[in-house]
Amino acid sequence: MKRFWAMVQNEVVKIVKKKRFYIILLILAVMVPVFSYAQMRQSLERQESYGSDWRLEVQQAIIDNQNSLSSDRVPQEWKIYRQIFIQQMQYYLDNDVNPNEPGGVTFTREFINNSATLFIPLMTMTIASDLVSSERASGTIKMLLTRPVRRWKVLLSKLVALLMFVSLIVASAYLICYLISGVFFGYSGWTIPIFTGFVLNGSDVDLSYVHATPQWEYLLMQSGLVWFVSTVVALLAFMVSVLVRSTAASIVVMMSALISGSILTNMASAWTSAKYLFMVNLGLTEYLAGNPAPIEGMTLGFSLAVLAAWAAVSVIISFAVFTKRDVLT
Amino acid sequence: MNSWKWIWRMTALLSGAATLLLAVGFGHGAQELIFPRPNVVDTEASANAPLTNREPSLEDGNYRIVAVGDSLAKGTGDTTGQGFARRTAALLDQKDDKEVRFLNNLGINGMTTRQLLNELEEPGVQYVLKEANIILLSIGANDLFQGGEALQMGSGVPDSAAAFDEALPGAVERLGEILNMLRSINPSARIVYIGLYNPFGDIEELREAGNQGITDWNARAAEMIAETENMTLTPTFDLFQRNPGAYLSFDHFHPNSIGYERIAERIVQGLE
Numbered sequence: 001m002k003r004f005w006a007m008v009q010n011e012v013v014k015i016v017k018k019k020r021f022y023i024i025l026l027i028l029a030v031m032v033p034v035f036s037y038a039q040m041r042q043s044l045e046r047q048e049s050y051g052s053d054w055r056l057e058v059q060q061a062i063i064d065n066q067n068s069l070s071s072d073r074v075p076q077e078w079k080i081y082r083q084i085f086i087q088q089m090q091y092y093l094d095n096d097v098n099p100n101e102p103g104g105v106t107f108t109r110e111f112i113n114n115s116a117t118l119f120i121p122l123m124t125m126t127i128a129s130d131l132v133s134s135e136r137a138s139g140t141i142k143m144l145l146t147r148p149v150r151r152w153k154v155l156l157s158k159l160v161a162l163l164m165f166v167s168l169i170v171a172s173a174y175l176i177c178y179l180i181s182g183v184f185f186g187y188s189g190w191t192i193p194i195f196t197g198f199v200l201n202g203s204d205v206d207l208s209y210v211h212a213t214p215q216w217e218y219l220l221m222q223s224g225l226v227w228f229v230s231t232v233v234a235l236l237a238f239m240v241s242v243l244v245r246s247t248a249a250s251i252v253v254m255m256s257a258l259i260s261g262s263i264l265t266n267m268a269s270a271w272t273s274a275k276y277l278f279m280v281n282l283g284l285t286e287y288l289a290g291n292p293a294p295i296e297g298m299t300l301g302f303s304l305a306v307l308a309a310w311a312a313v314s315v316i317i318s319f320a321v322f323t324k325r326d327v328l329t
Numbered sequence: 330m331n332s333w334k335w336i337w338r339m340t341a342l343l344s345g346a347a348t349l350l351l352a353v354g355f356g357h358g359a360q361e362l363i364f365p366r367p368n369v370v371d372t373e374a375s376a377n378a379p380l381t382n383r384e385p386s387l388e389d390g391n392y393r394i395v396a397v398g399d400s401l402a403k404g405t406g407d408t409t410g411q412g413f414a415r416r417t418a419a420l421l422d423q424k425d426d427k428e429v430r431f432l433n434n435l436g437i438n439g440m441t442t443r444q445l446l447n448e449l450e451e452p453g454v455q456y457v458l459k460e461a462n463i464i465l466l467s468i469g470a471n472d473l474f475q476g477g478e479a480l481q482m483g484s485g486v487p488d489s490a491a492a493f494d495e496a497l498p499g500a501v502e503r504l505g506e507i508l509n510m511l512r513s514i515n516p517s518a519r520i521v522y523i524g525l526y527n528p529f530g531d532i533e534e535l536r537e538a539g540n541q542g543i544t545d546w547n548a549r550a551a552e553m554i555a556e557t558e559n560m561t562l563t564p565t566f567d568l569f570q571r572n573p574g575a576y577l578s579f580d581h582f583h584p585n586s587i588g589y590e591r592i593a594e595r596i597v598q599g600l601e
Contacts, residue, residue, distance in 0.1 A: 009337045016336055051430070056460065059453040060433050067403065070438045093453035164344035171347035197365050209365040217357075224355025287362050300362040 004153060011161035015127060021165060024123045028173055031119075032180040035111060040184050043102055054098045062089050084292055087205040088198060095195075097212070103189030104182035105215050109222065111177050113289065116226045117282040118262055120173055121233035124166050125254050128237035130247035131158050132322070137246060141327060151323045159238065159315075166234045170227045174219070194218045198290025205290070218288070225284040232278065232307045233258070239314035242322050258282075265294035272297065278310040385459040385515045391428040394418050395435065395461035397454075397511075398445060398468040401523065402436030406583030412436070413523070413584075414465055416593035424597065433457045441471045442503035449510050458514050465596065467523040468507065469550075472500035473542060474528075474582070493542030501549045508553060508560065520560045521596055522550060526569040528582045561599050565592055 015021060050057045065082040068074050074082075092099045100106065112120070132155075135141040144154055178187070193212035198205050213221075237254045244250040261279020274280055275295040281303040286293065293299070396402040396414030404412020411419070418431040435454060437444075445468050448454055458464060473496050511520055524547045529535035547566060554560045568591050569576055569584070576588035584592065 009341075012337055012340050013333050016340065050432075053460070055453065055456050056433050059435070059457050062453060063433070063435050063437060066437050090451065090453065093451075093456070096452075164340065164348070167347040167351055168340070168344045170351060171343075196361065199365060208367055211366065220350075220354040221358030221361060222354070224351050224353070224358045227351035228355050288358060300359065304359065 003149075004157060007149070007153065007157035008160045008164075011131075011158050012164065015131075015161060015165060020127050021168070024126060024169060025172060025176065027123070028176045029180065032111070032177050033184075036107065036181045036184040039107060039181075054100065055093065055096075058089050058093055058099065062086050062093075081292055084198070084200060084205055084290070087207075088195070088290060091195060091207065091210060095212075097193055097195070101189060101192050102185050103192070104178050104185050104187045105189035105219065106192065107181040107185055108174060108177045109194075109215065109219055111181070112174065112219075112222060112226060113285050115173075116222075116229060116285045117265075118258055120170065120226060120230055121258055121282065122255070123169050123173070124230045124234040125237045125251065125258075127165050127169075128162055128234040129241050129250045129254060131162060131238060131241050133241040133244055133247045133250050136327075145327060152319055155242075155319060155322045159235075159318075162234055162238060163231065166230050167227065170223060170230055174223060190214065190216045196221075196288055196290065200290070200292055222285050222288055225288060228304070228307070229282050229284055232311045233282070235311045235318075236278065236314045239318045242318045271295075275302070276306060278307055281306045383456065383459055385517060391430065392418070392421055392425070392463055393430050393432055393461045394421075394463045394465065395432050395457055396465040396467070397435040397458070398466050398523075399436060399440040399471055400438040400583060401467040401470065402465065403434060403438060404436070404589065405438055406578030406580060407586050407589045408578075409586055411586075411589065413467075413589045413592040413596060416590055417465065417596045420593055420597045421600070424601075432461055436467070439471055440468065442468055442500050442507060443472075445507055446503060446510070449507065449514070455514050458511065458518070461515065462518045463600065464511060464515065464518050464520045465523065466507070466511065466520060469500055469504060469546060470525055472496050472503075473525070473546065493538060493545070497542065497545060497549075501546065501553075504550060505553050508557065512557065512560075517559075519600070521599065522554055522560065522562045523592065523596070524550065524562050524564045524566060526565045528569065528573060528577055530570055530573045563592070563595050563599050565595065568592065568595070 046057060050060070065086050069079055069082055089099065132141075135144060145151060147154075192215045194215050195210050196213050196218065197209035197211050198207070199209050200206070233254070236257075237250070240253050241247070241250045244253065257279050261277070261282055264274055264277070264280050265283065272295055275298050280294055281298070283291075283294070284300065284303060287300040287303070293303075394414065394417065396412070400406075402412065402414060404410055404414065412434070414434050414436070415431055418429050421427075422429040435448075435457065437448070440448070449458075473493060508520065508522070511518075525543050527536070527539040527543045529539045543566060547562070547564065551562050554562045569588065573581075576584055576591065578585040578588075
């Protein structure tokens with residue numbers, strides 16, 4: 001057991017030495033100020049047209065959406081989104097709660113919500129995609145396998161190190177986002193009530209489960225869901241890196257899967273069996289916000305099951321291939 | 330080698346803590362979503378919502394304008410999207426040295442008197458109306474014309490005279506309810522009702538029935554408005570009577586930009 005942790009330690013040190021993790025932190029530190037600034041410009045512009053009164057703004061958003069509902073040019077599934085949006089916004093107005101109260105915490109919640117399906121999984125991929133393939137490319141894999149250690153243990157130590165970094169990436173995304181956006185919007189907002197529990201029945205929202213959650217609790221739940229998604233993506237990328245010889249190819253494979261996922265969620269609502277693809281199920285945080293699922297019939301339980309199944313299969317394949325395959329040259 | 334040991338310890342510690350926190354969050358979130366708790370809060374809250382019980386905003390000598398009602402209030406047909414509502418605000422801004430704020434345009438395409446009565450129950454709508462001191466109201470055309478649908482679909486000319494007679498009494502009654510409701514939501518605001526015009530004045534078969542129905546409606550509306558304080562009816566019937574083609578948009582139902590501008594000029598004259 002001790003020897004196993006020594007192997008994990010070895011893998012962690014390798015990842016740190018490759019400086020990938022620092023690059024991820026650096027990307028976050030560059031991107032977050034850019035988005036914060038854009039957001040700040042937007043809220044300044046809003047303030048010009050609505051004064052400082054968010055209620056006027058929310059009411060106008062409701063009216064605008066109601067108007068688009070009567071238009072024949074708007075596709076049916078968009079109308080469902082808008083009907084749900086209208087009901088949610090009306091609920092916020094009924095309770096006199098600003099859904100977009102500016103602040104570092106609110107910005108963090110929204111930023112992570114938008115980056116949960118693509119940006120953060122991409123970050124975990126940068127570490128996962130070359131864990132095995134880079135050893136093969138540089139030939140160091142032979143050194144690793146000539147040690148008196150079973151192959152599955154070698155792979156497991158890499159997997160554990162990867163999972164450690166997934167947690168670190170998700171946590172530091174939150175931390176960096178909060179620290180930087182706070183400079184623009186202030187560091188308050190932990191206790192603002194956020195409504196969750198919008199249960200969707202077709203285009204109708206069942207309000208009987210809606211309740212206010214303090215924003216810190218919402219962030220906690222959101223971070224957990226993002227972590228689950230990132231872990232699944234990391235495990236898939238890990239499998240690809242076992243299967244593919246070159247790191248570049250392995251990154252391209254995973255990247256195209258993720259991007260096709262975000263395209264599919266926008267247009268696959270008519271193709272219902274697409275819901276068994278993992279990339280359509282990455283938007284777990286949407287369930288928390290009460291946004292409709294891309295394909296009818298998807299629920300959180302369903303998405304979790306699909307993702308877990310894909311992750312399990314990819315772990316099995318990784319181990320089966322890694323322990324059996326001949327390593328030549 | 331010591332520094333690597335230190336890095337390993339820090340990484341292990343931090344990621345252990347992060348994993349624990351994230352796993353707790355995941356468990357909590359999954360539980361909340363898969364087994365949602367019924368809430369104890371009253372969801373029929375609109376009646377006693379905080380916004381419904383607010384006092385109207387105080388008079389500060391400035392114009393705060395809100396438009397409410399149907400597609401005319403919204404400005405459908407105006408290629409610039411302003412409608413008479415924003416045009417009124419712009420004209421007032423030019424003329425007066427008072428500050429003019431256009432708060433909201435609550436106009437919704439196809440809105441009928443019945444739908445507007447429901448809409449006025451919304452706390453958000455009531456809030457906006459309370460913030461205003463000038464309320465521009467346009468409603469009734471969809472009750473009488475059914476949105477001009479019958480004409481557009483080319484299903485032949487409807488028997489308008491009978492249709493008007495049928496729709497008119499109920500719609501007028503609801504207009505009265507709407508005016509009362511606006512008054513009780515905001516007792517001090519100036520309410521301007523935009524009278525109806527006949528968009529089919531250049532269609533022979535429809536002209537007479539339309540003219541009669543519309544003048545009936547406008548007369549009944551004017552009667553009600555005359556009884557109440559701080560309300561005006563801005564007539565538009567004459568604006569579109571002689572040459573509807575020049576002031577109506579391509580759908581032959583809504584005004585075009587020039588038509589809206591002419592309505593806005595009238596509204597401003599009534600406010601001065």
